[in-house]
Every structure is written in structure tokens, then in C-alpha cells.
Amino acid sequence: MSAFPKSTVLGYPRIGPRRELKRALESYWDGRSSRAELERTGAELRERTWRDLARLGLEGLPSNTFSLYDQVLDTAVLLGAVPSRYRDADDPYFAMARGTDGLAPLRMTKWFDTNYHYIVPEIGPDTVFKLDAAKPLAEVREARALGHETRPVVVGPVTFLLLGSALDRLEEALACYAELLAALAAEGVAWVQLDEPALVGDRTPEELAAVRTAYDRLGALSERPGLFVASYFGDLGESLPVLAGTPVEAIGIDLVRGAVPAADLTGKTVVAGVVSGRDVWRTSPERALAALASVRASRVTVSTSCSLQHVPYDVSAESDLDPALRERLAFAEQKVAEVVALAATGFHGTAPARPSVALAGPVPAEGRGPYAVRAAAQAEHLRLPPLPITTIGSFPQTGELRAARAAVTAGTLSRADYERRVEAEIEHVIRLQERLGLDVLVHGEPERNDMVQYFAEHLDGFAVTKNGWVQSYGSRCTRPPILHGDVGRPEPITVRWATYAQSLTDKPVKGMLTGPVTIVAWSFVRDDLPLRDVVFQVADAVRDEVRDLEAAGVSIIQVDEPALRELLPLRRAAQADYLEWAVAAYRRATSGASDRTQIHTHLCYSDADQILAAIDGLDADVTTIESARSGARILGAVSSFGRGLGPGVYDIHSPRVPGAGEVEESLRGIVGVLPVERVWVNPDCGLKTRTYEEVEASLTNVVTATRRLRAGLQA
Numbered sequence: 001m002s003a004f005p006k007s008t009v010l011g012y013p014r015i016g017p018r019r020e021l022k023r024a025l026e027s028y029w030d031g032r033s034s035r036a037e038l039e040r041t042g043a044e045l046r047e048r049t050w051r052d053l054a055r056l057g058l059e060g061l062p063s064n065t066f067s068l069y070d071q072v073l074d075t076a077v078l079l080g081a082v083p084s085r086y087r088d089a090d091d092p093y094f095a096m097a098r099g100t101d102g103l104a105p106l107r108m109t110k111w112f113d114t115n116y117h118y119i120v121p122e123i124g125p126d127t128v129f130k131l132d133a134a135k136p137l138a139e140v141r142e143a144r145a146l147g148h149e150t151r152p153v154v155v156g157p158v159t160f161l162l163l164g165s166a167l168d169r170l171e172e173a174l175a176c177y178a179e180l181l182a183a184l185a186a187e188g189v190a191w192v193q194l195d196e197p198a199l200v201g202d203r204t205p206e207e208l209a210a211v212r213t214a215y216d217r218l219g220a221l222s223e224r225p226g227l228f229v230a231s232y233f234g235d236l237g238e239s240l241p242v243l244a245g246t247p248v249e250a251i252g253i254d255l256v257r258g259a260v261p262a263a264d265l266t267g268k269t270v271v272a273g274v275v276s277g278r279d280v281w282r283t284s285p286e287r288a289l290a291a292l293a294s295v296r297a298s299r300v301t302v303s304t305s306c307s308l309q310h311v312p313y314d315v316s317a318e319s320d321l322d323p324a325l326r327e328r329l330a331f332a333e334q335k336v337a338e339v340v341a342l343a344a345t346g347f348h349g350t351a352p353a354r355p356s357v358a359l360a361g362p363v364p365a366e367g368r369g370p371y372a373v374r375a376a377a378q379a380e381h382l383r384l385p386p387l388p389i390t391t392i393g394s395f396p397q398t399g400e401l402r403a404a405r406a407a408v409t410a411g412t413l414s415r416a417d418y419e420r421r422v423e424a425e426i427e428h429v430i431r432l433q434e435r436l437g438l439d440v441l442v443h444g445e446p447e448r449n450d451m452v453q454y455f456a457e458h459l460d461g462f463a464v465t466k467n468g469w470v471q472s473y474g475s476r477c478t479r480p481p482i483l484h485g486d487v488g489r490p491e492p493i494t495v496r497w498a499t500y501a502q503s504l505t506d507k508p509v510k511g512m513l514t515g516p517v518t519i520v521a522w523s524f525v526r527d528d529l530p531l532r533d534v535v536f537q538v539a540d541a542v543r544d545e546v547r548d549l550e551a552a553g554v555s556i557i558q559v560d561e562p563a564l565r566e567l568l569p570l571r572r573a574a575q576a577d578y579l580e581w582a583v584a585a586y587r588r589a590t591s592g593a594s595d596r597t598q599i600h601t602h603l604c605y606s607d608a609d610q611i612l613a614a615i616d617g618l619d620a621d622v623t624t625i626e627s628a629r630s631g632a633r634i635l636g637a638v639s640s641f642g643r644g645l646g647p648g649v650y651d652i653h654s655p656r657v658p659g660a661g662e663v664e665e666s667l668r669g670i671v672g673v674l675p676v677e678r679v680w681v682n683p684d685c686g687l688k689t690r691t692y693e694e695v696e697a698s699l700t701n702v703v704t705a706t707r708r709l710r711a712g713l714q715a
């Protein structure tokens with residue numbers, strides 16, 4: 001077996017430096033281009049990545065890190081775990097990812113504690129595991145034709161099965177992995193990378209036994225490449241001795257989030273993740289070298305802490321950033337260069353001084369009364385019908401609006417003209433909601449490029465990038481702001497749009513804000529202060545905005561926290577502390593409102609099950625929460641909250657329009673579990689990714705269904 005290369009990365013961004021993949025996907029989905037054209041874009045992006053990594057001097061190039069949608073979905077296809085209902089679709093792969101007219105997509109959720117979303121494998125009694133190794137083999141051959149030997153990367157069996165809640169199918173899955181390893185060996189592949197991020201979470205004895213079985217079994221195969229099991233996003237903990245006891249030759253350890261293991265790993269190669277794949281800061285060479293020098297193993301390879309898919313491509317594309325800030329930054333290209341540079345040294349260095357720790361300011365006194373008092377004051381003031389209908393905030397972001405924003409940046413459209421367009425859009429959205437018969441209206445968020453970036457652009461302490469895109473799911477990308485200094489709110493941000501919208505209608509208009517945890521979770525955050533203190537600084541800025549909205553006459557204010565679950569530490573031991581300060585931050589942001597002001601919060605994407613007590617602790621008057629896409633599992637759990645609840649009645653991630661009957665059924669399910677007087681009717685999430693046509697049809701059906709239920713209530 002050849003030695004593991006001295007430098008590598010666990011994965012690389014794939015959306016394209018100018019989001020080429022996004023454009024190619026959307027064009028294919030819209031029927032403007034063929035599958036062959038899409039494949040061509042994919043091939044160009046792969047070629048470019050391998051060329052760049054080789055040019056930077058990286059030794060170990062990964063392959064199969066490219067994906068047309070998601071690497072977990074690719075693994076499902078690899079193992080034959082394609083539910084039969086998708087097999088006859090025109091394009092089964094995208095039917096699973098996005099749904100079709102007649103088929104709902106597979107469930108999607110967040111990849112560990114990142115803002116990347118993967119497609120949840122559906123493994124049921126009908127699943128027949130059967131290897132289809134076409135994709136990894138094709139990428140190995142494609143790279144070879146370009147002059148690169150590569151290490152295919154595949155999600156490992158334990159993580160894949162845990163994500164699909166099917167660890168009991170280990171034997172069948174292992175048979176496929178064994179066949180895959182044989183096929184790769186026959187292809188002349190020297191190393192394969194099996195990603196097992198699930199091993200950094202708390203694992204039961206049964207799960208640890210599965211790790212042992214899996215890697216003993218795969219390790220015992222006679223015809224196979226070297227096995228590199230990559231962990232990331234934290235410490236391996238109790239999984240490390242188990243893995244170390246199997247015949248795998250190389251183990252990947254995240255030395256940014258986790259500590260250098262005390263264990264002696266002589267006999268193994270340790271692929272040491274010392275360059276962070278989760279932030280945008282330059283690596284401290286002293287800290288990295290100190291970590292590298294203290295690993296006890298037969299061989300140490302320098303690597304990133306996880307795939308670089310979570311960071312943007314290249315700092316040098318950011319000419320507008322303050323040079324002093326730019327100096328501190330490293331995106332994917334710069335991080336590869338750091339890996340190469342570290343590998344070229346002899347791993348000698350000293351530990352750096354610890355960063356100084358700032359204390360959070362005093363927590364503002366709680367201003368709000370108990371829920372019963374608030375609810376009475378709000379009911380009196382708002383006079384809403386039973387089952388009030390609302391939306392989550394955003395309406396479709398039209399191409400015209402995006403073009404207008406680009407024109408302002410380019411200097412070809414004046415700010416005043418742009419603001420008139422935003423107002424016209426707000427008026428359109430208000431009229432549409434009135435016509436459809438919604439009860440609590442929104443202004444539609446047309447002025448926001450993104451729910452976090454927009455606030456970052458208006459707060460001190462943040463910088464925004466031009467090209468710093470990171471894939472969120474499929475073709476969707478976000479451009480996380482960079483929180484690099486102390487946060488402050490120099491002036492009101494949303495008040496003028498909210499009051500303009502309210503001036504157009506007699507129905508209440510909700511003010512829409514992004515919560516402190518979400519703003520921080522979806523930004524790249526300074527690493528010289530404890531996260532909690534950074535979040536509290538943001539919370540104080542949101543608190544100022546809540547106060548100003550209220551003073552301007554806005555009587556419902558929604559503070560979104562879709563990322564509350566995302567920052568939850570993967571290890572249980574650290575979770576309570578996080579949840580305590582996250583909830584405190586939310587209350588700090590919202591508790592300046594009077595009892596008469598109704599505070600809403602919104603959560604989505606996440607498996608909320610683990611953080612229910614914290615969601616309850618937010619003490620929002622109304623909680624709207626994704627429910628339709630995740631199969632309404634959440635209902636029973638939230639029924640104890642005792643305040644307003646809006647479980648989503650339809651999935652907004654798919655272009656499919658739900659029928660009125662379907663919405664009615666889902667609503668009946670909801671009022672079967674929750675007291676009807678507390679139920680709100682709303683979609684799973686905001687509507688910005690949909691078209692007006694879809695939105696109008698869907699909301700029409702939502703109103704029809706709600707009216708049928710209301711009629712039943714009166715009868």
C-alpha cells in the first residue's frame with residue numbers, strides 16, 4: 001500500500017467560483033438546457049478544481065466530492081437506496097431532491113451543525129441495497145485522463161445508515177461497500193475516504209459496535225484500497241479507540257474543533273485537520289504546528305478540519321474589502337495553500353497565547369408580563385379570527401428586484417428609484433394578501449437579498465463579500481457576512497418598510513427581523529470572543545430595532561430563529577450551556593416589547609425535537625414552525641407550549657402546489673392535536689424561492705381549506 005500523501009483536503013466547494021453549477025442546474029430544471037449541458041458544466045468544474053489543487057501543490061487530491069445536488073443523495077444512489085416511487089420519474093435523481101408534479105421530494109435537513117442541507121436517505125422494507133458505482137468510478141477515470149490520481153470520497157456506512165435511521169441494515173450496506181472497494185481496487189485506486197462525521201457525536205454501545213463491525217469487515221477485505229476514515233466537526237471521543245482497533249490505515253481527526261487525542265496511534269496515519277474548513281480566518285501557524293507536533297502516530301498528514309465546501313472559493317475575488325480585514329482572511333484557495341505550507345515544515349512550533357475573554361454586558365431586565373396577560377392585551381388590540389392565516393415573511397424575489405439591486409451597486413440606478421421599486425413591490429404584495437384573504441400580512445421582504453446579509457449590511461462590525469458564496473442546498477447558496485468587530489446598530493433598519501406596508505392596509509402587518517442566534521450562525525464569526533458574547537451584542541442591536549418598530553406602531557413583530565438548532569453542540573455534555581445562552585439572547589432581543597405587541601418566532605429546517613424546551617423558553621406569543629415537510633412529527637411535541645402555534649401546512653421547498661383538500665387534511669391533523677384557539681395557519685417557511693404563480697395558487701388553497709374548517713367551528 002502506498003503511503004498516504006503528506007497534504008490533502010477533505011473536500012472542496014463545487015458550486016463554482018461564479019456559481020456556475022447553480023446556473024446550470026436552474027437552466028436544466030427550467031427546461032432551458034439539456035442534461036448533457038449540465039454534465040458538461042460539472043466536468044468543467046471538476047477539472048478546474050483538480051487543476052487548482054494541483055497547482056497549489058496539494059499532494060492528495062480528492063474526487064467524488066463534486067455533486068449535482070448532495071453527497072448524501074449520491075451515496076443513496078450509490079447503494080441503490082432509491083425509493084421505488086421515484087424510479088419511473090424522468091430524472092429520478094432530481095425527483096428525489098426536488099419532487100415532481102405528482103411526487104413530494106425526500107426530506108431535507110441540516111448536515112450536523114452546519115448550514116448545509118442534505119437529503120435524508122429513505123430506507124424502508126422495500127429498500128434493496130445494490131451497488132451502482134458509476135459516479136465514483138467515472139470521476140476517478142475523468143481525473144486520471146487529466147493527469148491526476150485521486151482519492152474517491154464517499155459517505156461511510158455508519159454515518160449513512162444513522163442519517164437514514166437504518167443501522168439495522170448494516171450487513172446489507174457493508175456488502176455494497178465491500179463491492180465498491182473491490183471495484184476501486186480493480187481501478188487502481190490507492191486510497192478511499194469514507195466520511196464518518198456521525199462518530200463525533202455521542203454514540204451508544206450498539207452504534208460503537210457497528211463501527212467496529214463495519215471497519216473490521218471492510219478492513220479484512222483482500223482486494224481494497226487503503227482505508228481513510230474521516231471524522232470532522234468535533235472530537236471522536238469514545239469512537240476513537242474503536243476505530244483505532246480496526247484495520248483502517250488512516251484516521252481523519254478535526255484538530256480545530258477537537259483536541260489532539262492523548263492516545264498513541266502508532267501504526268496508523270493520522271490525517272490532521274489543522275486548517276479550519278468552517279471559518280474564514282487565516283490559520284495560526286504556531287497553533288497548527290503545535291497540534292501537528294503532538295499527534296502520536298506513524299505518519300501525520302496535514303489536512304483541513306472538514307471539507308472546504310463550507311467556505312467560499314477565493315479571497316482575492318474580494319477587492320472591495322478593507323485591506324486590514326482581508327489580511328486576516330483565508331477562503332478555500334488560501335486554506336489549501338496553508339495546508340501545503342504547513343506540510344512543507346517539520347511540524348515544530350509553540351502554542352500561542354489564549355485569546356482574551358470579554359465579559360457580556362448586564363442582561364436587560366425582563367419587560368414582559370406572563371403569557372395570559374399578554375394574550376388578553378393582544379386579542380383585544382388585534383381582533384383576529386380563529387385560525388388566523390399568515391405567511392412567514394418573504395414573498396417571491398423577482399428577477400427585476402435582483403437586477404435593480406445589482407444596478408444600484410453598479411451605479412446605474414439611483415437609490416431613490418430603487419426604493420420606489422421596493423415600495424411598488426410591497427404594495428403589490430399587500431394587495432395580493434388582501435385579495436387572497438390573509439389575516440396577518442407581511443411586507444414581503446423585497447428589500448432583502450438575504451435574511452442575514454441584509455442585517456449585516458446595516459450593522460456595525462460586519463463586512464459583506466461580493467463572491468463569497470457557500471452552498472446551502474442544491475443550487476441555493478448564501479453569502480455569509482463576516483462578523484469581525486464589535487456589533488452596533490447605528491440607525492433603524494426595517495422600520496421604514498414595515499410602516500410603509502402598514503400604511504397601505506387596515507389588516508395588521510408583521511414586522512420581520514432575524515434573531516441574534518441566526519445572524520451569528522449564518523455568518524463567519526470572529527474567533528477572539530466567546531460566541532455567547534458575540535450573540536449578545538447582536539441581540540442588543542435587535543432589541544433596539546424591536547423597540548423602534550413598536551414605537552412606529554407595528555403591533556406584531558416576528559423574530560426568526562431558524563438556526564437555533566444549528567449551533568447546538570454535537571455532544572450532549574455541551575448542549576445545556578448553549579441552549580441557556582441562546583434562549584437568553586432571544587429574550588434579550590424581544591423582552592423590550594410591551595405586552596400588547598405580539599412577538600412571533602419562526603423555526604424551520606431543523607429536527608426541532610432536541611430543542612423543544614428551548615423553543616418553549618423563547619416565550620414567543622406565536623411560534624411558526626416547519627412541519628409539513630418533516631411529516632408533522634413535531635405536533636405532539638409542541639402541543640404543550642400553551643401559546644400560539646403555526647405548524648406549517650405545506651412544504652415550500654418544492655414547486656408543487658398543494659391542493660385545498662390536502663391542506664385541509666393537514667389542518668385537521670393539526671387541530672386534532674392542538675387546541676384550535678391557539679392554532680395559526682401558515683406555510684412551512686418564507687416564499688422567496690417560489691414564483692408568484694405558485695404562491696398565489698398555494699395560498700388560495702390554504703385560505704379555502706381554512707375557511708372550510710372555520711365553517712365547521714361555527715356549526
Ligand code: MET
Pocket residue numbers: 392393394451512560562602604685686687688
Ligand atoms: C429560513 S427562515 C426564513 C424566514 C424569513 N422571514 C422568510 O420568510 O424568508
Ligand SMILES: [Zn+2]
Pocket residue numbers: 392562602603604605684685686
Ligand atoms: Zn423558515
